[in-house]
Amino acid sequence: MKEPLLELHDISLSFRRKKTLRELLSFSPRKTPFHALRNISLSLNEGEVLGIIGRNGSGKSTLSRLCAGVYHPDSGTRIVRGKAQLLSLGAGFQNQLTGRENVFINGSFLGLSYPEIEKRFPAIAEFADIGEFINEPVKTYSSGMRSRLAFAIATAIRPDILILDEVMATGDKPFQQKALDRMQNLRELAKAALVVSHSPGTLRKICTRIIWMHQGQCIDSGLPETILDKYNSFWAQKG
Numbered sequence: 001m002k003e004p005l006l007e008l009h010d011i012s013l014s015f016r017r018k019k020t021l022r023e024l025l026s027f028s029p030r031k032t033p034f035h036a037l038r039n040i041s042l043s044l045n046e047g048e049v050l051g052i053i054g055r056n057g058s059g060k061s062t063l064s065r066l067c068a069g070v071y072h073p074d075s076g077t078r079i080v081r082g083k084a085q086l087l088s089l090g091a092g093f094q095n096q097l098t099g100r101e102n103v104f105i106n107g108s109f110l111g112l113s114y115p116e117i118e119k120r121f122p123a124i125a126e127f128a129d130i131g132e133f134i135n136e137p138v139k140t141y142s143s144g145m146r147s148r149l150a151f152a153i154a155t156a157i158r159p160d161i162l163i164l165d166e167v168m169a170t171g172d173k174p175f176q177q178k179a180l181d182r183m184q185n186l187r188e189l190a191k192a193a194l195v196v197s198h199s200p201g202t203l204r205k206i207c208t209r210i211i212w213m214h215q216g217q218c219i220d221s222g223l224p225e226t227i228l229d230k231y232n233s234f235w236a237q238k239g
């Protein structure tokens with residue numbers, strides 16, 4: 001059997017936060033660390049689409065960034081076999097450069113040659129569907145346009161591990177539908193994928209397995225229908 005594309009073993013990560021008023025008044029020399037991820041272990045195998053669900057602030061984006069190598073763990077081990085591409089709103093663009101230039105930068109970061117990116121460029125521009133804005137600096141884009149271009153790039157480049165963090169949130173309805181259609185074939189776009197979403201419907205359609213994050217911990221994982229049912233009834237009971 002092949003080794004997993006991604007393995008996390010007992011990963012923890014804290015953020016240093018600004019001092020609270022109490023700490024300032026007590027002249028405490030230390031800032032309070034915030035434990036965003038605690039003792040996370042998981043693996044992602046070829047062919048899997050792993051969903052991450054959890055309430056706001058539960059650590060989903062932090063976990064996806066850690067998997068992509070944006071954050072480094074304080075303790076534990078992360079093993080990534082291949083290239084991971086994170087797609088989240090606001091990540092991965094050089095704002096001064098045009099959409100076209102950003103396509104080439106992202107592609108070369110993932111190890112594609114110039115001719116390979118040139119070959120894929122028309123399909124990326126067509127999917128993004130932002131017209132002449134593709135030749136304008138990304139800083140002039142609306143959030144929906146950024147989302148379109150980011151999604152088009154990440155899903156055309158075919159990384160080993162595709163990491164999508166709430167990518168459809170700012171797109172309009174037609175784009176959301178187009179993106180969802182493409183996401184349903186995620187297994188053709190990458191060897192494996194990790195998807196953060198608040199939408200149980202989306203996760204149910206595209207994932208092979210789901211993990212449930214709560215206060216920085218993975219409190220459950222399993223088949224989509226099992227975890228989503230537990231998640232929904234947990235929050236229904238809480239009212």
Ligand SMILES: Nc1ncnc2c1ncn2[C@@H]1O[C@H](COP(=O)(O)OP(=O)(O)OP(=O)(O)O)[C@@H](O)[C@H]1O
Nearest residue numbers: 015016034036054055056057058059060061062063
């Ligand atoms: N750079 C940072 N510095 C300090 N705290 C941070 C930082 N990034 C995230 N946090 C904190 O870590 C916790 C987890 O944040 P994260 O963005 O991972 O949550 P999330 O589950 O993705 O939330 P949401 O569903 O709202 O996007 C939150 O309490 C957040 O305030």
